[in-house]
Amino acid sequence: MRVELRLFASLGKYASHPMISTEGIMDLPSLITVGDLVDRLGIPRQEIKLIFLNGVHAHLDSKVNENDRLGLFPPIGGG
Amino acid sequence: MSDLMTDIELKAHKWKNHMGNYVRAISDMDLNHIAEIRHQTIREICIQSLKMGITPLRYLRNSPSISIEDQIILGESEVAVVGAGGLGGHVIQLLCRLGIGRLLVCDPDTFDQTNLNRQSLCFTHNQGMFKAEEAVRQCALINPAVEVKAHVLSITHSGQIALFSHTNVVIDALDNAKDRLILSSISKDLGIPMVHGAVAGFEGRVMTHFPGDTGMNTLYSSEKEGCAESPGAEHVLGTPALAPALIAPFQVMATVKILLNRGDMKHNCLLHVDLEKMSMNSFMV
The missing domain is CATH 3.40.50.720 (NAD(P)-binding Rossmann-like Domain)
Known part of the structure; x- marks a missing residue:
């Protein structure tokens, strides 16, 4: 299934993973969770602070569906 | 009209604004002077001036995105x-x-x-x-x-x-x-x-x-x-x-x-x- 991934701020360094196209599109098996996806990309879970599925707050155990837009944020605290 | 209002009224002048309309305005220098002689803060004089429909020149370009009424609320x-x-x-x-x-x-x-x-x-x-x-x-x-x-x-x-x-x-x-x-x-x-x-x-x-x-x-x-x-x-x-x-x-x-x-x-x-x-x-x- 097709999933659009957006890695924000310091997570951008993981965007060069071969599973992710230059447009941020991933082709994934169905019934995958956000946590599974994060593990496949080799992103340490502790680097992820916020998860958004289709613009709404989600969790590592949230299911990812066809054509979902997934956004991952690290902690951000600069002022 | 109070003495303060009279002071402000006397210092108000016509000013052509950025939309080409004439409005009543007052300068920073006059606001400062009135605050000094009336022993009030410049903020208080500004608000009183705005309430009289006289815009401090420093806020003229805020209008109309920020109206006189809005400017009073911000000032308060x-x-x-x-x-x-x-x-x-x-x-x-x-x-x-x-x-x-x-x-x-x-x-x-x-x-x-x-x-x-x-x-x-x-x-x-x-x-x-x-x-x-x-x-x-x-x-x-x-x-x-x-x-x-x-x-x-x-x-x-x-x-x-x-x-x-x-x-x-x-x-x-x-x-x-x-x-x-x-x-x-x-x-x-x-x-x-x-x-x-x-x-x-x-x-x-x-x-x-x-x-x-x-x-x-x-x-x-x-x-x-x-x-x-x-x-x-x-x-x-x-x-x-x-x-x-x-x-x-x-x-x-x-x-x-x-x-x-x-x-x-x-x-x-x-x-x-x-x-x-x-x-x-x-x-x-």
Whole structure:
């Protein structure tokens, strides 16, 4: 299934993973969770602070569906 | 008509505004002079002048985006800015130019050379000076009608709520999760909104946190999953000048919208801006 991934701020360094196209599109098996996806990309879970599925707050155990837009944020605290 | 009103009336003059219309206006010099002879603050004279339909020249170009009635509300409002660094410096200057009546500025730190890359109140000549006290000095140069009070301290516990007893909106221009959660707890206890901002690299975000909202806890509370959380992205990417200068106006706009009761304000809505990708996204937290 097709999933659009957006890695924000310091997570951008993981965007060069071969599973992710230059447009941020991933082709994934169905019934995958956000946590599974994060593990496949080799992103340490502790680097992820916020998860958004289709613009709404989600969790590592949230299911990812066809054509979902997934956004991952690290902690951000600069002022 | 009171003596004060007569003083203002006598100094009012016709001025052609940017739309080609003649309006009644009054200069800074005349406002200062009237405040001096009447033993009142410049802010009070400004508000009285606006109530008489006489616009201080310094606010003429705010119109009609900010009406005379709006300008009075802003002049009668108090905003607290907690943190006078990257975000806070820009926020303070913008609020000051807008004519917010009273500003509270809280920051325990002094300026150092690492602040020069982004902090708009920081200069080569004020190194070592307290940021909050510099805010007072610089605001006086921008707009003496704004009454600025400096608190050289950190917001570390809920007992500091009394500092904000007359505050209408709190602006979070802090730089760490712990202080932000304390500030959002204080704003909740006060029953007033807090406007959150944070930056890292060329990205930044803003969110208005209303009393009872859960957004700040989602953004900053520790998940306690048994492993230490990574440091903030600002420690990885740094904080160049652009993101603070971009996010601060969003925070100030949110504040103005609250004060003027203007437009829809969504709860738990996080706006994220990426300058490098030139993209903007909003999320429901």
